[in-house]
Structures are given as C-alpha cells and as structure tokens.
Amino acid sequence: MALLAPSIMAGDWWNIGKQIEECIRGGADLIHFDVMDGHFVPNITVGPEVLSDISKRVKVPIDAHLMIENPDRYIPEFAKAGANWISVHIENVPHIHRTLNFIREQGAKAGVVINPGTSLTMIEEAIRHADFVLLMSVNPGFSGQSFIERSFDRLSQLRQMRDQLNPDCLIEIDGGIKEENIAEAVRLGADVLVVGSGIFAHPKVEDQTRKLKEIIASAKAI
Numbered sequence: 001m002a003l004l005a006p007s008i009m010a011g012d013w014w015n016i017g018k019q020i021e022e023c024i025r026g027g028a029d030l031i032h033f034d035v036m037d038g039h040f041v042p043n044i045t046v047g048p049e050v051l052s053d054i055s056k057r058v059k060v061p062i063d064a065h066l067m068i069e070n071p072d073r074y075i076p077e078f079a080k081a082g083a084n085w086i087s088v089h090i091e092n093v094p095h096i097h098r099t100l101n102f103i104r105e106q107g108a109k110a111g112v113v114i115n116p117g118t119s120l121t122m123i124e125e126a127i128r129h130a131d132f133v134l135l136m137s138v139n140p141g142f143s144g145q146s147f148i149e150r151s152f153d154r155l156s157q158l159r160q161m162r163d164q165l166n167p168d169c170l171i172e173i174d175g176g177i178k179e180e181n182i183a184e185a186v187r188l189g190a191d192v193l194v195v196g197s198g199i200f201a202h203p204k205v206e207d208q209t210r211k212l213k214e215i216i217a218s219a220k221a222i
C-alpha cells in the first residue's frame with residue numbers, strides 16, 4: 001500500500017508536537033519535513049535541531065526534503081539529527097550520483113527531487129541510483145498551493161521510467177495533494193503521498209489523516 005507523509009510545515013508550529021501525534025494516530029507512515037533556506041526557495045523553515053527534537057520522540061521515519069543551497073554541506077547534520085529519508089533537488093546538485101551515495105553512507109534513504117519546470121530526462125540517470133524520486137507537483141516554497149495538473153502526465157511518464165530503469169525506486173509526489181486527487185495519484189503510480197494543507201487545514205488532523213489513509217487503501221495502481 002502507498003505511504004502517507006504529512007508535511008508538517010502546513011501545521012501550526014505552536015502545536016506541532018500534538019499535531020504530529022495526531023497524524024501518527026491517524027496512520028501516517030512518514031513525517032515529511034521541509035527544509036527551506038530563503039535562497040533556493042523564497043521561504044525559510046526549520047533545520048536539524050528541530051528535526052532532532054522530533055525524531056527523538058516519534059517512531060515513524062522522518063523524510064527530510066532539502067530545499068537549500070549546497071545541500072551536501074548539511075546532509076550529515078540532518079542524518080545525525082535522525083532523518084531516515086533525505087532528498088535533494090536535481091536543479092541545484094551538480095554531482096547527483098555522488099550526493100546520493102553520500103546520503104546513503106550517512107545511513108538514510110537517498111532521494112532526488114524534480115521541480116515542475118524541469119524535464120524528466122534530467123533524472124533519467126539518477127533514477128538508477130536513487131532509493132526514491134520526489135516529483136514536485138507545485139513549485140517548491142509554500143504549502144497550500146494548487147496542484148499543477150500537468151503533474152499527472154509527468155507522474156505517468158516517471159512511472160514508466162522507473163519501471164524500466166529501477167523498479168525498486170519509490171515515487172513520491174509533493175504539492176497540492178488532497179482528498180480530491182490523492183486516489184488518482186495512487187492510480188498513476190505514486191508510492192508516497194505528501195500532504196500538507198490537505199491534512200492540516202482541517203480542524204481534526206487525526207480524522208483527516210485516517211480518511212486519506214482509507215482513500216489510499218482503496219485506490220489501486222494501474
């Protein structure tokens with residue numbers, strides 16, 4: 001069954017511990033942790049110290065999505081802080097093969113992220129070496145943006161590439177995934193669904209997480 005990864009940047013930082021517990025009670029499989037530096041993307045979030053405080057208290061794996069310049073420099077810190085999955089953008093990593101290996105050497109699953117405006121051919125080679133590919137379905141930087149419809153065509157293409165080049169590589173999708181389109185994302189081959197506002201904009205985080213898990217459970221990949 002596909003995995004659900006609530007993106008906590010869409011949550012309420014005042015109550016984040018409580019909200020993470022609610023997601024986990026609702027069946028979250030991973031906690032998606034967005035790291036932004038105000039340079040690679042026009043927003044700033046949190047770093048390894050916050051990740052460490054969370055990882056000490058939760059049992060589900062933490063999926064760190066690095067939207068920062070020079071991610072190589074910070075990979076060891078995020079791994080040490082307890083990130084179990086770490087992904088970097090193809091758009092700002094010049095030596096992706098080396099970086100993916102570096103992430104794995106630190107004991108985490110290694111992922112490559114691709115923005116909506118970047119051709120999928122850019123990750124054709126990296127896919128062979130990645131544990132997962134993260135397909136952005138919004139331009140990275142903010143929660144609560146609308147899903148870019150073209151992303152579904154790209155998801156289908158990516159699925160074909162993955163099946164051909166590295167069937168063990170998981171496909172994660174991030175941005176604008178909600179109750180209305182999550183089943184279609186699973187149908188087209190997403191293995192990991194990141195959901196921010198589609199969970200945290202709801203007053204009952206636990207119920208909403210459970211509801212999305214039920215939709216995922218009844219959807220089937222084609």
Ligand code: DX5
Pocket residue numbers: 007009010032034065138139140141142143144145174175176177194195196197198
């Ligand atoms: C956007 C982040 C996402 C974001 C998703 O740059 O990578 O993880 O929080 O939020 P929604 O699901 O609201 O688009």
Ligand code: ZN
Pocket residue numbers: 007032033034065174194
């Ligand atoms: Zn993300």
